[in-house]
Amino acid sequence: MVILLEDVGKSYELDGKRLVVLDGVSAQIGQGEFVSLIGPSGCGKSTLFNIICGLAEPDRGKVLFNGREGVGAGEVVSYMPQKDLLLxxxxxxxxxxxxxxxxxxxxxxxxxxxxxxxxxxxxxxxxxxxxxxxxxxxxxxxxxxxxxxxxRPVLLLDEPFGALDAITRTRMQLWLLEIWANFRQAIFFVTHDIDEALLLSGRVYVLTPRPARVALHLKVDLPGPRSAEIITTPRFLELKKTIMEALLK
Structure with missing residues (x-):
């Protein structure tokens, strides 16, 4: 086990009211895994990443690195935000x-x-x-x-391809799988795109609208190596339907 999230909760004060963003999120990312996190806009996906990175503190729950508390996030994770932030x-x-x-x-x-x-x-x-x-x-x-x-053992990728056009995005997705196969660092990947999550991942966590809870934890039992053609297969479409149903509940 590399990262374990246990019942993580987070809220903010907004105009004198308490805004609950995360309401008991539990997840795990094992060594060398590719795991995606998908949910509606504003549900708290980036907030969860900030907590993992140590940029925000949870109100409740735990973030364990290699089964231990008190381990600095900088020893375990490397974070790529939505924007490239090149100098x-x-x-x-x-x-x-x-x-x-x-x-x-x-x-x-x-x-x-x-x-x-x-x-x-x-x-x-x-x-x-x-x-x-x-x-x-x-x-x-x-x-x-x-x-x-x-x-670092874990890469946190927060919608890295969201701003790219469709053709470039597909190429980048397949290229990312090649990079992952070469380095085998664990990847925790935030996306809004169901196809992207299924194409890339071994497991997918689906979050509810804010306040976020885990609505579905899905094993993606698709064969590898993955290619763009896999999105037309019957099993891919079944898994996509399962995620869509969880998002629309």
Whole structure:
């Protein structure tokens, strides 16, 4: 077990009233797993990620890392938010090594490590380019590379492909599966897209509208390696119907 969430609750004060965002969410992400979290807009998915990262404290419940409390989130998780947040004054190469530099690795060594992976991430030849010179898909690849290079056991990916066009998004989804197969870090993936969740994941948690609870925990028993064609198979459509029904309850 890498991350265990036990009965996590969170609320905020808004205009003098208590707004409950998470109401007893429990989930787990095991070593090397790909798990997706899906739910309606505003249900608290990003709030849950903030709690896992240590950016917010739960009102109740526990977040356990490797079965223990008191372990710093920075030792376990690397977080990629919805926006790529590349630094405009740094080259692509120097953007992707940022986490390694923060960990105390020399810039020379971090650059060497990154250069070895540029082809795998589809960024070879663009090392000296700046974010403004890159396409949306390339910026997301760079942001994911930075997240992977942090070398944490779990990647938290918060709708990383939400702003991309449909064709680029499909390509990025299949590419992400290749990256996951190479590195085998656990991935906890937030999405609004049922097809995306099923294409990528081994398990899916479905949240209710706010205040969020787990409405469904679904094992995705689809064969691998996955391809875009799998979304037309009878079993995929059955699983999609199951998730849709849980979302519409």
């Amino acid at each position: 405009p004054w740094r080259s692509l190469l120097d953007n992707v090594i940022l986490a390694r530099e923060v960990d105390g690795v020399s810039r020379k060594e971090a650059r060497r490590e990154a250069r070895e992976l540029m082809s795998l991430f589809g960024l070879a030849g663009f090392e000296n380019s700046y974010p403004s010179e890159l396409s949306g898909g390339m910026r997301q690849r760079a942001a994911l590379m930075r997240t992977v290079l942090a070398r």
